[in-house]
Amino acid sequence: MTLTAFAPLPAVEYYRDVVEDRTFPTVGEWRRRTGRKAAGSFPVYSPVELAYAARMLPVGLFGGGNQIEIAHADSRFQSFICSIVKSTLELGFIDKLAPFDALLFHSICDPARNLASVMARNFPERRSIYVHLPQNMTSAGAADFLAAEYRRVALELAGVSGHAPDDEDLRASITAFNAMRARLRELYALRAASPEKLSTAELYTLARMATFTDPAESTLLLAESLEAAGARDARPKDRIRVVVVGSFCEQPPLELIAGLEEAGCYILDDDFLLGWRLFRHDVPETGDPYLALARSYLHDSLHASTKHDLRDPRAASLIASARSNRADAVIFLGAKFCEPGLFDYALYRRALEQEGIPHLFLEFEEKMWMYDKIRSEVETFVESMLFV
Amino acid sequence: MRYAVGVDVGSTQTKSVLVDEQGRIVARSLIDTGAYLVRAAERSLEMCLTEAGVSRNDVGYAVGTGYGRFKVAFGDDQVTEISCHAKGAWFLFPRTRTVIDIGGQDTKAIKVSERGEVLDFSMNDKCAAGSGRFLTNSAEALGMEVGAIGPKSLEAKNPVRLSTVCTIFVETDILSYLASGKKTEDILSGVHGAIGSRTVALVRRVGAEPEITFTGGVARNIGMIRSVEEKLDLAINVSPDSHYTGALGAAIFALERMTAGSQVLA
């Protein structure tokens, strides 16, 4: 697979296969090197700073991709449940979660919530920790509640890692993740401004790398890539400009993302791996760090399908993104059976039609590896936009 | 001499088995069900009686099973095919502890006691994924007879992986593979592998305790047997009468009730 026509980014080359490797080789390597433990984080968002402050490596768990066969988990979760819930459980059954001593889940949807229970029952040796993220963004009690919740989670993690973080540990952790997220924001900004310089397949690989790498290390890799990509000399191709939404939890295969671009799209914004770059600005590094994290979640986070912020109607925020990115169209790339995504689609469709923004609905499953159908749909869509 | 009969009215075929008082099979029949279930049951019984040279008055008890079990007008009782497959498999192979049946719409795994009673069972969920229909559709997509696909699948050298077990979408998958030049046997191996996985997942739900007996029409498909054996790493019993297991189980129930008076079930 060729990602771009010009010199590849070394970090992308190095990590392209690692991102789909369910033996988590780099996590194992980190554990051996540091003698510390790792915590798996089910999407969409976890307060990863807490794990890192407790001297654990937080690692994004994005299901089994298209690398594993679901042989056990589909007897636990029904056929109408999305793939990532089943494949994550399957990873447990086939002993691929061994690098993780704790698993973080939170209130994103009903299947994921029940998964936390099923995991706890079947794999008691891996502490399942359920984080309640508020759905009332305006209550005066929300920040205090969430700060208290984060303190509880930090204590649970400390029970696993053996290190109870103090406020300084947490501030240092916030600083480390702020730096990583800032680089990711810059990479996203570069792609939005000059999509010909940085492909989404590249950006995705880099962002995914940051979900399983020590932030001290990933920040440097992202910065190097940012510099190299920014220096590229490229001429825009004749492609349509699109915003992609719907893949905030289960992730489409990298080949599918690359396929969207090859079919003639520049992707200017997306919600892939959303939780790992959730904040619009740095989390404040002074004051009560628990409260700082809580407030950033409540008042400074990106729009997410699983976060219900009545101050900010979700369709309006998609339209705003499409407008500010000067997008020609919106592609809804939703995971099969993903109820939050499918609900959003109904609102998006209405708003996009009202605004006269062309849109395409595509359904994917992480476990797919044949893209003929989707590819031809996208090509037809692109043709319909380029040749009118 | 009195006889007991079991009639299995399925969605595509109707089967009957006649047993004597010693539980010996004296006749069997198989016809297409067609649109009239009552008539299919009637004809199926008649064929059995003719083959055995037995008069209808000598039939002491009749049990209907299968989806059309309530259409067996002459039936003294109805029993689900889940109980009947368990009973039939246990009768054919008394050490059976697990029964696998891949039907047209339903695939089932049944846990059986040493006396042939159902201890637990598990069936595919509402969508027919991984059922016999999937095999039929695959055969059609490849322009083959359904009887030929099993042996052909065993010739595979580089089996493909299917992206679906959906009976609707399998055709698209097969056509894409054909278009990309994949060999028929490799595609078929993928088809059997996909159903094998679904089936084994069901078997695990009830616990894959040996001996395992494969019943129903699909048991004649050698590709299916090999696929499941491989995944379970266990040998599987298959009787030449596998196709008649449901009707046979019904006949054994009929025999038990005939000899015990009219107690039990119901």
Place this chain on the structure above:
Amino acid sequence: MKNAPEIRYQGRVHELQKELMGGYYAQLTDIAKGRSTRKNAHLLIAGNPVELVRAFDMLPVFPEVNVLQIAARKASLPLIQKAEELGYAVDNCAYVKADIGLYLSGYEAPYGTVPKADLLLCNYVGCNVYLNWFEHLAELTGAPAVNIDVPFIRSADGEPSSEDVAYVVKQLEELIVQLETITGTALDWKKLKRTVELSARVGEMWSEIKSLTKLRPAPYDAYFDSVTMMAVLYCLRGTEEAARFFEIALADLKERATMKQGPLPEERFRVVIEGPPPWPFLRVFRDMFTRWGAVAVASTYSTVGGIWEFGFRHDPERPLESIARHMLSQNLCNRTFLQRYDQMDRYVNEWDADAIVIHSVKSCRLFSAGQGDMREYFVREREVPTLLIESDLEDPRYFSQAQLRNRIDAFFEALTQRRITAAADVAAGGVA
């Protein structure tokens, strides 16, 4: 055997319920038709603060009850399809789709007219779809909306933390301010206390009613007959008439218990049923159990809006805190999936059940996601015969009568056969 049983499931409690619900829907219709200026709030069933709504003399409107009534009258499909035409997916919860379809049809239902909400009061109690539902209603109708965020139970003992309680109480205080604005009246604390006291009384009687099914025979079916009483428990909780209804129901059912009268001529199997019922086919579904003499002695569905049988009561002396506790931990939906296993375990043991039936509904993943694991737990770890069957609570397209009956028949055949074998072993003087 087993053909359509001639059983009338109706009785005095059913008649009275019909009357009360008729009156309730007349109140909805009066508001919708402009004959009443009373304010209303739409809210959800699982663990809600209906006592506050009642204390302001607002009418609570329950979209879940509205749409299940439509499904029970076999009228849900056109509404679901209306929403699907708008872009809702086949895989979205059909309750939501039917409610949106109902709104798009001018809120005209067979039993009355639903008023547009003065407040969309989303009590987020475990079910994430609740959030989507009311968010969509807010966008479609333009009605003001608020989310009451109820922290999911994260403790092993099933109790909320003091921070959880404080956070919910804080939100209830904020809600009071909103309700004061909407109604233009200040909260009458005395009235709130009285409302909470009425909820406590109803909870007490409901709990007693629930314990009656521990008897043999159970005087009523804890799944199919419970839903009749649940309508009053949820729609009219906190009112004098709900309290009177439960006094009569309790007396009636106690009397049946004394006379050893059950819902069926013979109680042959005692089952625990998990999951919501298939509303469009309730009668057909019930008959499938009746054929086998199977009676539900307990059900998880009857605890979606509150768990009273294990001792919880609202407390008029601490109204907000007790409402908060009810929302946090005293309802099925906000408890973990494993706490549901424990609840079912208690039912099997304390209500002395023979088996569990899991009715897995596609629409409600809060209920259904992971029920394969639940079955695994009960069959393997607890050795309780457990049947898993699938359909839906609102969408008639997911109900396959032949398939369901086949599985239910096979399950009870197996239970029957094992009983016969066990009896034969006892008769033979041996122990199997």
